[in-house]
Each structure stands twice: as structure tokens, then as C-alpha cells.
Amino acid sequence: MQERAQLLLEIADDELILGWRDSEWTGIAPFLEEDVAFSSIAQNEIGHARALYELAARELGTTADELAFDRAPEEYRCARLVELRLPGWEHTIARHFLYEEADAARLEQLKASDDAELAGLAAKIDREEVYHRMHAQMWFDRLENEPRFIAALDELRPLVGIRDGHTPELTELWEEMTMVRRSQPAGTTW
Amino acid sequence: MIYEVFRQERKGQAFQHAGSVEAPDEPFAEWYAREQFGRRGESEALWVVARDAILPIEDFVDELNRNYHRVDGYPLKEKLKEARARAGTAAPRDR
Amino acid sequence: METREREFLEYVQSGGQVETDDWMPDEYRARLRKFIEMHGNSELMGVLPEREWILRAPTLQRKLALTAKVQDEVGHAQLIYRVVEDLGKPREECLDDLISGKSKFHNVFHYPTKTWGDVGVIAWLVDAAAIISQKALLKCSYAPYARIMKKICWEESFHILHGRDVILTLMNGTDDQRELVQEAVTRWWGPLMQFHGNPIPGEEDPMLVWRIKSQGNDEARQQFLDGYVPQIWELGLTVPDPELRKDEETGRWHYTEPDWDELKHVVTGHGPKTEERLDLRRKARENSAWIRRVMLAEAA
Numbered sequence: 006m007q008e009r010a011q012l013l014l015e016i017a018d019d020e021l022i023l024g025w026r027d028s029e030w031t032g033i034a035p036f037l038e039e040d041v042a043f044s045s046i047a048q049n050e051i052g053h054a055r056a057l058y059e060l061a062a063r064e065l066g067t068t069a070d071e072l073a074f075d076r077a078p079e080e081y082r083c084a085r086l087v088e089l090r091l092p093g094w095e096h097t098i099a100r101h102f103l104y105e106e107a108d109a110a111r112l113e114q115l116k117a118s119d120d121a122e123l124a125g126l127a128a129k130i131d132r133e134e135v136y137h138r139m140h141a142q143m144w145f146d147r148l149e150n151e152p153r154f155i156a157a158l159d160e161l162r163p164l165v166g167i168r169d170g171h172t173p174e175l176t177e178l179w180e181e182m183t184m185v186r187r188s189q190p191a192g193t194t195w
Numbered sequence: 196m197i198y199e200v201f202r203q204e205r206k207g208q209a210f211q212h213a214g215s216v217e218a219p220d221e222p223f224a225e226w227y228a229r230e231q232f233g234r235r236g237e238s239e240a241l242w243v244v245a246r247d248a249i250l251p252i253e254d255f256v257d258e259l260n261r262n263y264h265r266v267d268g269y270p271l272k273e274k275l276k277e278a279r280a281r282a283g284t285a286a287p288r289d290r
Numbered sequence: 291m292e293t294r295e296r297e298f299l300e301y302v303q304s305g306g307q308v309e310t311d312d313w314m315p316d317e318y319r320a321r322l323r324k325f326i327e328m329h330g331n332s333e334l335m336g337v338l339p340e341r342e343w344i345l346r347a348p349t350l351q352r353k354l355a356l357t358a359k360v361q362d363e364v365g366h367a368q369l370i371y372r373v374v375e376d377l378g379k380p381r382e383e384c385l386d387d388l389i390s391g392k393s394k395f396h397n398v399f400h401y402p403t404k405t406w407g408d409v410g411v412i413a414w415l416v417d418a419a420a421i422i423s424q425k426a427l428l429k430c431s432y433a434p435y436a437r438i439m440k441k442i443c444w445e446e447s448f449h450i451l452h453g454r455d456v457i458l459t460l461m462n463g464t465d466d467q468r469e470l471v472q473e474a475v476t477r478w479w480g481p482l483m484q485f486h487g488n489p490i491p492g493e494e495d496p497m498l499v500w501r502i503k504s505q506g507n508d509e510a511r512q513q514f515l516d517g518y519v520p521q522i523w524e525l526g527l528t529v530p531d532p533e534l535r536k537d538e539e540t541g542r543w544h545y546t547e548p549d550w551d552e553l554k555h556v557v558t559g560h561g562p563k564t565e566e567r568l569d570l571r572r573k574a575r576e577n578s579a580w581i582r583r584v585m586l587a588e589a590a
Contacts, residue, residue: 028344028353031360032337033570035578036586037368037381038216038227044361045230048354055350070349094581136226143222147585185406186348189464195348195406195456197372214438215372217381219585231365235445253311 009120010061011082014072015168016111017057018083021073022175023104024050025182026087027097035094046101046137053130060122074186078171078179086164088175098148099157102141107165109138198224199249201242202232210242221245302431302501309433310376318500322432323377324393325502330370331388331395333363338567339403340412348406355452359413362445369438376434389572391559396420398481400561407470410460411478413453415522419485419514421446426505461525475522476530483531483545484553486510515543 027047034040058069065072086104091097112134115127148154186195197217201210213232218224221243228243262268279285291299295315308314314322340360347353371381387393398416403409424443430436460467489508497503505513519536522529533546556564 025345028357031344031357032341032364033574035581036217037364037371038218038223038231039585040364041234041361041368042226042230044357044364045234048357048361051350051354051357055354058350073350074348092577094578139222140226143226147219151580151584153580181345183348185343185346189466193467194459194463195352212437213441214369216368217372217586219587223585231368234361235448237444 007064009123010064013057013061013064013123015082016115017054017061017072018081019087019104019108020050020057021054022081022083022178023087023100024048024054025178026090027101029090030094030097042140046140049133049137053133056126056130060126074183075191078176081171081175081179082168083171083175084164085167085169085172086161088172088178089164090174090178093153093157095148095151095153096157096161098141098144099154099161101137102145103158103161103165105134105138105141108134196220196224197246198228198243199246200228200232201244202238203240204238206239208239210240213238213241215246216243299500303499305429305501307431307433307436317496319377321496321500322435322502323374323379325497326370326377326432326435327374327379327384327387328394328396330367330374330384331393332399333367333370334388334571335395335399335567337363337367338570339399339401339563340409342403343406343409346406347409352456355455356409359449359452362449366442366445369441373434373438385571385575389568389575391568394557394559397484397553397556397561398478399567400556400564401478401481402563404477405470405474406456407460407472407474408478410453410456410471411474413449414457415453415475415478415482415518416485417446417449417453418518419482419510421450422510422513422517423486423503423505426503426510429501429504431501457525461527471525472527475527479530480549480552481556482514483511483548484550486514488548488550488553512543515545516541519543 024047027043027050031040031044031047034043054073055069058072062069062072086100089096089100091100109131112127112131116124116131118124118127186193196219197215198221199215200213202213203210216224216227216231218227224243224245228241232238232241257264276285294313295317298313298315298318302308337360340356340363344353344357344360347356371384374384375381384393388395398412398419403412421443424439424446427439428436428443430439457471460471487507490506492498492506495503495506498506515534516536519529519534531546533544536543555561559565559568
């Protein structure tokens with residue numbers, strides 16, 4: 006696979022899986038206002054994934070949905086950090102903070118890319134990510150002295166940038182994500 | 196803390212009370228208001244203000260019937276009829 | 291009835307509205323708050339049957355639309371509980387009562403969602419039944435509630451579009467997909483017919499008397515049938531009621547009398563999924579209590 010498609014899939018898969026995980030909080034976040042806010046963040050992430058998949062799809066002769074759903078778990082290029090199911094809010098926010106920090110650096114690089122299409126999309130995504138970073142920082146400022154949050158950051162920080170294979174959690178997530186889709190032949194419209 | 200949210204639906208229109216959000220501080224109130232009252236692009240603009248900062252006024256005093264402030268303080272119909280009659284320009288229905 | 295109460299009744303019955311700090315009869319305030327609280331509970335509990343399918347949505351577009359729909363419902367709960375709070379009952383107390391079973395939520399949210407067909411049917415038919423009730427609240431005598439209903443109804447209209455889109459796509463798809471829809475319609479029909487509640491004569495319905503609602507239960511159900519049975523039949527779907535038909539002369543729909551015992555049994559906390567869902571809420575709440583303490587300075 007070409008280098009550009011690989012890069013696109015890496016970022017898209019990160020955003021997709023992180024967005025999927027973040028969307029698990031819709032309906033059960035710590036309080037209602039935050040529930041609504043965090044759901045928007047999750048939706049934005051999936052929206053970013055979709056835009057990136059669409060770029061890759063054109064190159065690879067497929068569709069965004071097929072890239073998002075129809076690969077086997079081992080073919081996803083996402084980081085270990087985003088795969089984890091994190092049922093504690095302090096872990097979710099710690100991951101949010103760490104991911105946004107790393108992603109900001111990645112987006113800066115992409116915005117400077119010679120590839121005009123990629124640079125353009127990165128700029129669009131970054132304009133939304135500004136708000137995500139703000140949100141992560143706001144929560145960090147509130148929780149930075151809380152032992153549970155400090156512990157969560159310590160636990161997750163070493164995982165930033167680790168892309169050396171997947172956990173069983175990704176397979177579990179993939180199975181749930183694709184169960185409806187797999188119930189009918191490939192190419193079925195939903 | 197409770198923050199009241201006022202929204203403007205289209206440019207030039209008045210801001211109207213849309214609801215309220217509970218938030219620990221202003222940055223969070225801004226985030227929550229933007230999401231609750233703007234995520235579907237339904238608002239041109241929002242004003243967010245701490246409920247404590249709002250001064251409600253509901254008592255208005257008018258003991259001496261200040262009708263010069265109201266339309267009924269200006270009874271024009273009869274006077275106009277009289278003035279037209281004097282000038283000989285009475286409207287058909289006045290005759 | 292005291293004079294002041296009678297004047298209030300005349301005022302609301304002729305279309306008058308009141309604000310939070312206006313004087314209200316105790317009975318009005320109590321019934322109003324309980325009604326609005328149940329609505330808030332229903333939005334919050336309605337999230338849970340659909341949440342599971344957010345994780346299983348079969349395309350990116352469906353995933354986004356469904357997440358946005360569920361997000362709206364959480365947003366509605368936020369708006370509604372704020373109204374209840376301004377009427378004197380704090381949100382945390384409402385959530386306590388919901389979880390303990392002391393307060394209620396609508397029947398439809400006590401049932402399982404078994405397939406992607408349910409996702410379509412809920413957004414198409416259950417939300418349609420709900421929007422009929424909600425439109426009858428747009429002129430509520432309690433103005434703060436009437437105002438949020440406007441936003442709620444506007445957002446619900448997107449949900450119905452989404453539901454219709456899901457259903458039509460399935461109906462135009464494979465035999466299995468069509469079967470998903472039919473099976474879901476068959477299973478949801480009972481709860482749908484019970485949704486608007488048993489018929490109460492107008493003068494005996496306090497919600498109508500105090501102009502909290504502008505429509506009785508029976509009228510709401512007739513409106514639902516009028517709007518949606520044709521939509522169901524035109525797709526070649528069937529409804530599991532051999533008695534269902536419209537009397538062309540009177541314009542009224544005839545149907546097998548819904549099971550009012552089942553309705554009562556379910557809303558008093560004995561639905562197939564009631565305990566499981568309240569349990570989920572209780573655990574989520576317990577786990578995040580410390581967050582609320584830090585963020586909202588509440589004794590959660």
C-alpha cells in the first residue's frame with residue numbers, strides 16, 4: 006500500500022476508534038451538560054475519520070465505510086492508546102488530554118505538508134481540534150490535583166505513540182462495531 | 196453555578212432567553228451553552244451570563260394614571276371629525 | 291375551590307401562562323412538577339435502549355446520526371430537569387427518585403431493543419408517538435416548559451427523518467432487512483398503542499383541566515394512528531391487530547383495546563428491562579459522584 010494511504014489510515018483509524026470509545030459515554034457521562042459536550046467531541050472525531058477515509062478511499066478504489074468497517078482487526082493501524090475501553094471518567098479525560106497533545110503535533114506536521122489536499126484537510130480538522138484541546142485543558146485544570154486523575158495520566162502516558170500491535174479489546178470492539186454490517190452480504194445498503 | 200443563555204436566531208434579531216446550563220465556571224458555561232444551543236447551527240449568536248448577574252424587575256408603579264404614556268391619552272377621533280366639519284372636508288362616513 | 295385558585299383556573303383555561311415566580315395553586319405546582327419530572331426521566335431512560343446501537347451502527351453516517359439523536363435526548367433531559375429544578379426540586383433529587391423507582395418514566399423505555407430494525411422503528415414510530423404528545427405541550431400554561439418544548443419538538447423532527455430513512459433503506463434492501471422491520475413493528479405495536487395512556491374524559495384529566503397539556507390521551511392516539519398507520523401499510527408492513535381499521539364516516543380508528551394492565555405493570559417498574567437499566571444508571575452515577583463533587587460542588 007502506498008505511503009500516503011498508510012498515513013491516512015493511521016490517523017483515520019486513531020480518530021475512528023477513539024471516537025467510537027468516546028461515544029460510549031453518550032447517555033452516561035458524569036453530568037448532563039458534559040454528556041452533550043463530550044458526545045459532540047466523539048462525533049467530530051468520527052467525522053474526521055470519515056473525511057480521512059474518503060481521501061484514502063479515492064486512492065485505494067474503495068469507500069469510506071468499507072475502510073472503516075470491512076477490514077479485519079489486524080489491519081487497523083490505530084495506536085494502542087485509543088483501543089482501550091476506559092470505564093472511568095478520569096481515564097477517559099486523561100486519554101483525551103494525552104491524545105489531543107500528541108495529535109496537535111501531528112496536525113502541525115500535516116498542515117505543512119506539500120500534499121495540498123492533505124494539508125487542507127488537516128487545517129480543517131485542526132480548526133475543530135482547537136475546541137477539543139480547550140476542553141481537555143479545562144478538565145486538566147480542574148482535575149490536576151486529584152489523585153485518581155494523576156494516576157490515570159501516569160498509567161496512560163507511556164502508551165502515547167505506541168503502535169506495536171493490538172489488544173484483544175480492539176477485536177471485541179470490532180466485533181460489536183461490525184455485527185450488524187456482517188449480518189448481511191457485503192455491499193448491502195444500510 | 197447556573198448560567199442563563201440567550202440566543203439570536205438570525206442576524207439583526209433580538210436575543211431571546213433559550214434556557215440555562217449548570218457549569219463550574221465561565222469557560223465550561225461557554226462550552227456547554229455552545230453545545231446545547233448551537234450544535235445544530237441553529238443560533239447566529241449566544242449570550243451567556245451567570246444567573247446571579249441578572250437583575251430582575253417586575254414592579255412598575257403608576258399610581259397617578261399617567262395616560263400621556265399610553266395611546267388612550269390621545270383621543271383624536273372626535274377632534275378630527277370636528278376639524279374636518281369646520282374645513283368642509285368631512286369624509287363620506289362622517290356625514 | 292378558593293377564589294384565588296378559581297381565578298387561576300379561569301386564567302389558564304383562557305390561554306393564560308405563568309412564569310416561575312408567579313403564584314400557583316399547590317395542586318397545580320405539584321402536578322406540573324411531577325409531569326415534567328416524568329418527561330425528564332423518560333428522555334434520560336430513553337437514551338439507554340438506543341445507546342447499544344450507537345456502537346453497532348453499520349455505516350459512518352448512521353453512526354453519526356444515531357449518536358446525534360441520543361445526544362439530543364440527553365440535551366432534552368438537561369433542559370427539562372432545569373425546569374424542574376427551578377420549580378424547586380434539585381436534579382440530583384430527581385435522579386435519586388428515578389433510580390430508587392419512586393418516580394416513573396414512559397412505558398416504551400422499559401422494553402428491550404433486539405435488532406437494528408428496532409433502531410428504525412423507535413426513531414420512526416416511537417418518536418412519532420412522543421412528538422404528538424410533545425406538540426400538545428407547546429401551549430402549556432407553564433411558560434418555561436412551553437418554551438423548551440419548542441426546541442425539543444424541532445430536534446425531534448430530525449429524529450423522525452432519521453428513522454424514516456433507516457426504515458426505507460431497510461425496506462428497499464434484502465429480504466432479511468425487510469424482516470427486521472416487520473418483526474420490530476410487530477413487537478413494538480403493543481407498547482406503542484399503550485404509550486399515550488388509557489382514555490380519560492377531558493373534564494377528569496387534570497393535565498387538560500390545568501392546561502398543562504392541550505390534548506387528551508385518546509385524541510393523541512387517534513392522531514398517531516391517522517398519521518402513521520397509512521405509512522406502515524404503504525410499505526407492505528402489517529400491524530398485529532386484526533381489528534385495526536379507520537371508520538371512514540366518523541374518521542375514528544377502531545382497534546383492539548390495549549392492555550392497560552400491562553401498561554400499569556410496566557410503568558410501576560416491572561418492565562422487561564427496567565431493573566437492568568436503572569441499575570446501569572445507578573452504577574454510572576455512583577462511579578462519577580466524585581466528579582460532580584469536584585466540578586459542581588455538590589453532595590452527589
